[in-house]
Amino acid sequence: MNIAVLGGAGYIASHTIVELDKAGHSVVAVDNLVNSCEESLRRVSKIIGKEVPFVRADVRDAVAMESLFKQNKFDACIHFAGLKAVGESVEKPLEYYENNMNATFVLLNAMRNNGVKNIIFSSSATVYGNPAEIPITENCPKGAITNPYGQTKSMLEQVLMDLQKSDPEWNVVLLRYFNPIGAHPSGLIGEDPNGIPNNLMPYISQTAVGIRKELGVFGNDYDTPDGTGVRDYIHVCDLAAGHVSALKAIERNCGLAIYNLGTGHGYSVLDVVNAFERVNGVKVPYSIKPRRAGDIATCYCNPEKAYKELGWKAQFGIEEMCRDAWNWQKNNPKGYRG
Numbered sequence: 001m002n003i004a005v006l007g008g009a010g011y012i013a014s015h016t017i018v019e020l021d022k023a024g025h026s027v028v029a030v031d032n033l034v035n036s037c038e039e040s041l042r043r044v045s046k047i048i049g050k051e052v053p054f055v056r057a058d059v060r061d062a063v064a065m066e067s068l069f070k071q072n073k074f075d076a077c078i079h080f081a082g083l084k085a086v087g088e089s090v091e092k093p094l095e096y097y098e099n100n101m102n103a104t105f106v107l108l109n110a111m112r113n114n115g116v117k118n119i120i121f122s123s124s125a126t127v128y129g130n131p132a133e134i135p136i137t138e139n140c141p142k143g144a145i146t147n148p149y150g151q152t153k154s155m156l157e158q159v160l161m162d163l164q165k166s167d168p169e170w171n172v173v174l175l176r177y178f179n180p181i182g183a184h185p186s187g188l189i190g191e192d193p194n195g196i197p198n199n200l201m202p203y204i205s206q207t208a209v210g211i212r213k214e215l216g217v218f219g220n221d222y223d224t225p226d227g228t229g230v231r232d233y234i235h236v237c238d239l240a241a242g243h244v245s246a247l248k249a250i251e252r253n254c255g256l257a258i259y260n261l262g263t264g265h266g267y268s269v270l271d272v273v274n275a276f277e278r279v280n281g282v283k284v285p286y287s288i289k290p291r292r293a294g295d296i297a298t299c300y301c302n303p304e305k306a307y308k309e310l311g312w313k314a315q316f317g318i319e320e321m322c323r324d325a326w327n328w329q330k331n332n333p334k335g336y337r338g
Contacts, residue, residue, distance in 0.1 A: 001025050001075040001076055001247060002025070002027075002072065002073060003020060003026070003027050003074065003075065003076050003077065003078060003247075004030060004068065004069075004076075005027050005028070005029050005030065005077075006059050006077060006079045006080055006081040007030070007036070007059075007082065008028075008030055008031050008041065008052075008054070008080070009033060009036035009037060009038055009040045009054075010036045010040075011036075011190070011191045011192070011236065012177070012180055012240065013029070013031075013080040014041065014043070015189060015236045015239070015240035016078065016080075016239075016240040016244075017052060018048060018184065018189075018237075018240065019237070019244045020243070025247070027052065028054075028055060028068075028072055028074075029041055029052050029055070030054075030055045030057055030068065030081070031054070031056065031057075031081070032056065032057060032058040032059070032081075034058075034083075035084070037192065037335075038054070040336055043336075044188075044189060046188055047188055047189070055068055059081045059104075060099070060103045061106070062109070065106055065107060065110035066110050066113065069110050069111065069113070069116060070114065074114075074116050075116070075118060076119065076120065076171075076250055077118070077119045077120070078119075078120045078122070078243055079104065079120065079121050080122045081103050082100040082103060082104075082152070083099050084149060084198075085149065086126075086150070086198055087147075087198060089147050089149035089150075090147050093148040096148045096149055096152060097148060097152060100149075100152035100153075101155065104159065108159075108160075117167070117169050117170040117171065118171045119160070119172055119173070120173045120246050120247070120250070121156065121157070121160055121173065121174050122177070123153050123156075123174045123175055123176045123177070124150060124153045124177055125176050125179075125260070125262070126147075126149070127142050127143075127145065127150060127154040127157060128140055128142060128143050128299070129143020129150075131296075131299060135300055135302040136299070136300070136301045137260070137301075138258045138260055138305055142154055147294060157174050161256060164255060165256075168255060170255075171249070171257075173246045173250060173254065173258075173259070174256075174258045174259070175242060175259055176258065176301075177234070177239060177261050178231065178234050178263075178300065178301055179231045179234060180236045180239045181200070181201035181234070181272075181321050182235040182236050182320065182322075182325050183236065183324045183325055183328030184237060184328070185237075185324055185327070187324075187327040187331045190236075190324075190328030190329070190332065190335075191236070191325075191328070192335030192336050193335075200231075200269060200272060201272070201321070202325075202329075204272065204276050204284050204325075205325050205326055205328075205329035206329065207286075208276065208280070208283070208284050208326065209329050209330060209333050210333075214285040214287050215286035216286070216287060216289045217269050217287070218289050218291055219292070220288045222297040222298075223298075224268055225268065226270050228268045228269035228270050229268065229269055229295060229296070229297060229298070230266040230298040230299070230300065231266065231267065231300065232262035232263055232265065232266055232267075232299060233267055233318060233321060234261060234262050234314055234321075235314065235315075235316035237316065237324075238261075238314040238315055241315075242259070242261040242312050245310040245311060245312035246259065248311070249310060257309070259310065260303050260305065260306065262300060262301035263300075263303065263314040263317075264300065264303045266298060266299075267318055272318065276325070276326065279319050279323050279326075280322060280323065282326070
């Protein structure tokens with residue numbers, strides 16, 4: 001297939017392009033580089049041994065999107081483009097709603113205008129809120145979402161569902177990610193957050209490399225084995241492979257399909273810290289901080305549906321996630337800008 005990868009220079013997207021190429025698909029990466037870096041695509045080119053076609057454009061730019069689709073005969077789109085920092089979304093709700101919603105509206109119009117009706121959407125386990133069941137299946141009802149970032153994911157899922165219902169020619173795959181961590185084993189591409197990280201692993205690895213004094217662990221009094229929050233961490237390469245597998249649903253004209261992408265195993269914050277120290281032989285100083293508003297105790301999925309319908313399941317454990325995250329960080333202490 002020929003695939004448009006929107007938000008193509010980002011963390012998950014760059015790893016997905018590697019997996020798409022490995023599976024024989026061709027891609028065009030599109031990104032405005034607001035919260036990503038073109039260097040990631042140059043690194044992807046090194047990994048796959050050929051240049052990644054890149055269009056610098058904002059997905060909200062209707063003229064640019066029409067031009068993109070007229071110049072390329074795409075079979076499908078994978079939509080990663082959007083702002084994604086949970087804390088920032090609370091501080092800047094209007095910017096998040098405007099950016100994430102409008103980008104998708106413009107994209108869907110350009111797709112429809114040019115006869116491209118296959119889309120894989122980058123969603124999130126955030127849509128489950130404080131989940132009604134553990135492990136979380138795709139039938140778990142959506143919960144109360146505590147931040148505008150998560151709200152945009154849930155709202156856009158509904159937009160896509162309604163669009164597919166109105167026109168059954170559309171194939172819509174909603175991928176609900178759990179907690180991607182790690183990096184490509186080559187150490188060439190990985191997670192490169194702007195400013196203070198929002199996610200656990202870059203905070204751990206930046207502390208280990210000496211950029212940060214210590215890791216803040218928010219809450220140690222949850223109803224979990226060690227009191228710290230439990231999450232379903234998934235290797236980013238496994239998550240990337242999940243997008244390639246999701247194309248199988250499109251190939252069989254799935255209509256609407258929803259999949260959890262996670263390992264099905266819960267690891268606490270201290271489990272991850274201890275695994276990181278053990279695997280990499282480095283210390284990660286940390287201190288316990290007060291709980292953060294909106295955080296929940298436990299969140300992990302049942303990934304069986306993706307295995308049964310797509311033949312996909314996670315291959316890597318927490319040790320590989322920690323090893324590859326450190327390999328990326330120690331070789332790129334300042335990320336792509338170093």
